[in-house]
Amino acid sequence: MNLIQQLVNAIWLGSVYSLFALGYALVFSVLGVLNLAHSAVFMWGAWIGLLVVTQLTLPLWIAVPAAMLGAGLISVALERTAFAPLRARGAPRISQLISSIGASFFLVNFAQLLFGTNPERFPIGLIPAEAIPNLPFRVTPIQVVILMVSVVLMALLNLLVARTRLGQRMRAVAFNQRTAGLLGVNVGAIYMITFFLAGALAGAAGVLYGLAFNQITPFIGDAIALKGLTVIVLGGLGNIQGALIGGFVVAALEVFSVAAGGSNYRDAIVFTLLFLILLVRPQGLVGQKEQTRA
Amino acid sequence: MKKWIWVFSLLALLTAPALVSAQMPTMESLIGADIRQTCPDPTNLPDTVTIGSLLTLTGGASVFGVSQQRGIQLAIAEINNSAFLGEGVTLEVIFEDSASDNNQAIAAMTKLVEEDRVIAVIGPTLSREAFSADPIAQDAGVVVLAVSNTANGITDMGDFIFRNSLPxxxxxxxxxxxxxxxxxxxxxxxxxxxxxxxxxxxxxxxxxxxxxxxxxxxxxxxxxxxxxxxxxxxxxxxxxxxxxxxxxxxxxxxxxxxxxxxxxxxxxxxxxxxxxxxxxxxxxxxxxxxxxxxxxAWNIGSPNELSAAFKAAFENEYGNLPDQFAAQAYTGAWMIASAIRCADSTDSAAVRDALAALEMETPLGFFSFTEDRNPIHDPVVQVNRGGAFAVLGAE
Amino acid sequence: MDVLRSIGITEPVIQFMLVNALLGLSIYLTLYTGMFSLANAGFMAIGAFAGVILTQTFDLPLAVGIAGGAALAGVLAIPVGLPVLRLRDIYLAIATIGFGEVVRILILNFDPLVSGIIGQRVTITGGALGIKGIPKLTETWHLVGFLIAVCYLIDRLHRSRFGRAMAAIRQDEKVAANMGINVVYVKNVVFVLSALLAGAAGAFSGHLTRIISPDGFGFAQAVNILAFAVLGGGASYFGPILGAVVLTGLPEVLRPVREYRGVVNGLILMLVIVYLPGGLISFFPTRRSLQRLRRRLFAPRPAPPA
The missing domain is CATH 3.40.50.2300 (Response regulator)
Known part of the structure; x- marks a missing residue:
């Protein structure tokens, strides 16, 4: 009973981590750049969704696409201001990393100016909070929804990248920007589309996260940023299935180290294992061998 | 005929305070009323008395600092509107942000103490910031009143360090x-x-x-x-x-x-x-x-009328209910003002002595300091009944 | 001096600038060798706690605290560096972030851990609150002197065979190995040097802030340290110093803008990195980008169209 519940807890937490990490992984897969402002876009997505529901009093099914659109546009703006100029200059990737930190700092502080620091939540009763009855374990409807959404989004994203012409172009840009340009791919457009998709994913994740944890502040992205990083590295950088699997692995490590009575050392256990996995398999759990990137 | 005079004067006596309070927020007639009695109107204060407040106003812990800032701003408005420090004397607060960072807390405290030359500082929000920054004020002989520090040893840092927050x-x-x-x-x-x-x-x-x-x-x-x-x-x-x-x-x-x-x-x-x-x-x-x-340390549903008045004034000003951080910060600002009034001086040492001797009614209850500048007032045990806190066992 | 004070640069701020300059130099060393390590916050924590324990618990002078803090960080860098420096780029970055988090959590749980082993309750690192009431022993002249000495040593290092090996590894590790450079040796030595410097900076900073707690040495601090070096630029060791000075001073200088401080700070950081490539030179300068820069700076101006 207890073990089953912990397993459910792990799957649930894993789907939250994966959902957050998908957009992160997408940007990395195409640009080879860690976008540390991804967590800030995620936070903005949550706020947009919340404001659509509370201020515009629109139903939730509009709030999710609105948040995806809004966060997608913020993400595109981010690409144009924080990444594109650096890329055009051929600046090293580490500069892009720092630039994204500056952008994140700006977005979080700007949100604080606009929304204040008091935590807000979606109205009580907007979604049923009671556990689904007649199961041998406790799980709420929103938990099931988030799990399904993350798996479906991962599958769609995978299809998009692997099967469509757009995905083909994205991979071409990822492989070699200059060659792709010579082959007639509009590189700038691909970057913008990638960032839009990543932002939209972050927006959806933000709203679902806000629904699941009932608490939206300008700082919700900070806590999950490092987790997201761990997840995508563990899964294999830039690998979309990897983000999903990484999410579940990190969550399982966390939950079962707590279940085993080690809540004091939970994060140490996670990072030690990450450390060891990196040493043995730097390409991550799912990644292919050697793709050198900074 | 004599009777009429008596009735008129009685009416005048009864309505006069009502008229006064109609012009201004009702609060100041409650909190600080006892201090008005015990300490005469100050005569030696300059036109502007400046204190500082070092709070975490940005970053993850800013939810506490912003609440504290609101409590302090409310208190300062009441203090100035009611001429608590005497006619024409304005109490001014310089707010500085520590961004939850010890280094920034040190820099901000240095600025308040050495550049702005404040006589007292309310804050800092976090105990670790206090351990970093308070010694600067202590060395300079500037009063610090912590309104949210609960760690052991805060007031051990020196005789200028006080707190009103019950651990x-x-x-x-x-x-x-x-x-x-x-x-x-x-x-x-x-x-x-x-x-x-x-x-x-x-x-x-x-x-x-x-x-x-x-x-x-x-x-x-x-x-x-x-x-x-x-x-x-x-x-x-x-x-x-x-x-x-x-x-x-x-x-x-x-x-x-x-x-x-x-x-x-x-x-x-x-x-x-x-x-x-x-x-x-x-x-x-x-x-x-x-x-x-x-x-x-404080109950929002407290029958204490100072507390009720604070809650109403806060809600009126900001549109949301105050939390304990706001209540303690609000009380802290009134306590500093009261100490300045009783000291009738902007000398930090005199203000410190007045603060140490302070005994007053506050939204937290009747308040005084222990020998080592820690708070004495009764805590409350509350229980959530239908979405509001009530005193446990009082039902 | 008064001008500086009036814009918020008081003596404590200058001291933090100097400590951060040391941290910037510590990450500069590894970046200069082509290693993207983010272990500096962890080594800083080790140096801070070891240094403070030496001066407080054992009542030793500050110099011993600094040396001891630096030494412990340097010694611990050997077993960390040997396996981890095989990793490259972002993998190295993540592994070293992991190291930093493990250090932080071990410091947090150090007392119950040690108490459990020796069978009696002891207080060494103080858990979540850390160690408080540390006297402010660090003086500005200590930091200035130390920084000058470090700059001198780095300058010497750059001119040495070892320094050229560092640069060669950054440019191309395989070529460097073919040239007969012992890549593993050089990388590990640089990693230890970087840890020594971060440890010393940590010990200095512990005696400035009067309290050290594990939460001051997490991921955020690791990223801050990186920002000193990257924003400042890596063309010379002056870059990270400049970066540290600017990034430490900026929030203080910006105090007059009040609640817009965070927004403006983030915006400036972003604008500098994006639009001022010539001002603060970006890292890993390829030979070509340097040449391009040189051409742009020293090329004769094209004659204005008649």
């Missing part, structure tokens, strides 16, 4: 005793953040209080500040089936713990300390926190 050790034992008394708890579990001094010391006090009251602690779980998912810890706890779950957390995490504990089907008593004393906790948890017991 968990003054609050939790009464809470546990009250809960045991009312609800007959026999076993309990504790959950707390192990990387935050406030929650760690709260957990220690809970543990001791449970033992002292013959309650067995059947489970202890920890989490890291910033966590949002507590299901794994709660599953462990619920497996032990404790009568009560003590939550030593700050409001943000407490909300999640309460919601997730109930979603996992926990039926027992939930209880907490100062960290849970926020209207946000009740608003955001809805029916899940019905019966939640919170021991705290």
């Amino acid at each position: 968990e050790a003054s609050v939790i034992p009464g809470t546990v005793a009250g809960a045991v008394d009312q609800l007959g708890i026999r076993s309990a579990a504790i959950i707390y953040a192990n990387d935050d001094d406030f929650t760690v010391s709260g957990a220690n006090v809970f543990r001791e209080a449970f033992e002292a009251n013959g309650v067995t602690v059947v489970a202890e779980e920890t989490y890291a500040t910033g966590d949002v998912d507590f299901n794994a810890q709660l599953t462990n706890i619920i497996a032990q089936n404790p009568d009560a779950l003590a939550i030593s957390a700050l409001a943000v995490e407490a909300v999640q713990i309460i919601l997730q504990a109930r979603a996992q089907g926990y039926q027992g008593v939930l209880m907490g300390g100062n960290g849970l004393n926020s209207p946000a906790v009740l608003q955001q948890t809805g029916a899940d926190s019905e019966g939640l017991i919170v021991g705290a």
Whole structure:
């Protein structure tokens, strides 16, 4: 009973981590750049969704696409201001990393100016909070929804990248920007589309996260940023299935180290294992061998 | 005819205060009224008296600092509107942000003490910032009044360092005793953040209080500040089936713990300390926190009329209910003003002496300082009844 | 001096600038060798706690605290560096972040851990609150002197065979190995040097802030340190010093803008990195980008169209 519940807890937490990490992984897969402002876009997505529901009093099914659109546009703006100029200059990737930190700092502080620091939540009763009855374990409807959404989004994203012409172009840009340009791919457009998709994913994740944890502040992205990083590295950088699997692995490590009575050392256990996995398999759990990137 | 004169003068006497209070917020006639009696109107103060306030106004802990800032701003408006420091004397506050960073707290305290030459500082928000920054004020002989520091040893830093915030050790034992008394708890579990001094010391006090009251602690779980998912810890706890779950957390995490504990089907008593004393906790948890017991330095539903007036003025000004951080900061600003009034001087040492000797009615209850500048006032044990805190056992 | 004070640069701020300059130099060394390590916050924590324990618990002078803090960080860098420096780029960055988090959590749980082993309750690192009431022993002249000495040593290092090996590894590790450079040796030595410097900076800073707690040495601090070096630029060791000075001073100088401080700070950080490539030179300068820069700077101006 207890073990089953912990397993459910792990799957649930894993789907939250994966959902957050998908957009992160997408940007990395195409640009080879860690976008540390991804967590800030995620936070903005949550706020947009919340404001659509509370201020515009629109139903939730509009709030999710609105948040995806809004966060997608913020993400595109981010690409144009924080990444594109650096890329055009051929600046090293580490500069892009720092630039994204500056952008994140700006977005979080700007949100604080606009929304204040008091935590807000979606109205009580907007979604049923009671556990689904007649199961041998406790799980709420929103938990099931988030799990399904993350798996479906991962599958769609995978299809998009692997099967469509757009995905083909994205991979071409990822492989070699200059060659792709010579082959007639509009590189700038691909970057913008990638960032839009990543932002939209972050927006959806933000709203679902806000629904699941009932608490939206300008700082919700900070806590999950490092987790997201761990997840995508563990899964294999830039690998979309990897983000999903990484999410579940990190969550399982966390939950079962707590279940085993080690809540004091939970994060140490996670990072030690990450450390060891990196040493043995730097390409991550799912990644292919050697793709050198900074 | 003589009778009429008597009636008229009586009417005039009765309406005069009413007229005055119609012009200005009603608050100042309550808080500080006793100080107006004991200390005469000051005569030696300059036109502008400047104090500082060092708070965490940006970053993750800013939810506390912003609330404190509002409490202080409300108090300052009342103090100035009521000419509490004498006609034509304005009390000015310079707010500085520490961004939850010790280095910035040091820089900001240096600025307030050396550049702005304030006579007193309210803050800092976090205990670790206090340990970094307060010695600067102490060395310069500037009064510091902490309004939210609860760590041990804050006032040991020197004779200019005061606090009005009751630590968990003054609050939790009464809470546990009250809960045991009312609800007959026999076993309990504790959950707390192990990387935050406030929650760690709260957990220690809970543990001791449970033992002292013959309650067995059947489970202890920890989490890291910033966590949002507590299901794994709660599953462990619920497996032990404790009568009560003590939550030593700050409001943000407490909300999640309460919601997730109930979603996992926990039926027992939930209880907490100062960290849970926020209207946000009740608003955001809805029916899940019905019966939640919170021991705290201040009760929003307190029958104390100063507290009621503060609550009304705060809600009127900002459109939301005050939390304990706002109440303690508001009280702190009034205490500093009262000390300045009684000292009738902007000399820090004189203000310190006046503050140490201060005895006044406040929204926190009747307040005075111990010999070592720690607060003396009665904590309250409250229980959530239908979405509002009421005094436990008073129903 | 008064001009500086009036814009918020008081003596404590200058001291933090100097400590951060040391941290910037510590990450500069590894970046200069082509290693993207983010372990500096962890080594800083080790240096801070070891240094403070030496001066407080054992009542030793500050110099011993600094040396001891630096030494412990340096010694611990050997077993960390040997396996981890095989990793490259972002993998190295993540592994070293992991190291930093493990250090932080071990410091947090150090007391119960040690108490459990020796069988009696002891207080060494103080758990979540850390160690408080540390006297402010660090003086500005200590930091200035130390920084000058470090700059001198780095300058010497750059001119040495070892320094050229560092640069060669950054440019191309395989070519460097073919040239007969012992890549593993050089990388590990640089990693230890970087840890020594971060440890010393930590010990200095512990005696400035009067309290050290594990939460001051987490991921955020690791990223801050990186920002000093990247924003400042890596063309010379002056870059990270400049970066540290600017990034430490900026929030203080910006105090007059009040609640817009955070927004403006973030915006400036972003604008500098994006639009001022010539001002603060970006890292890993390829030979070509340097040449391009040189051409742009020293090329004769094209004659204005008649």
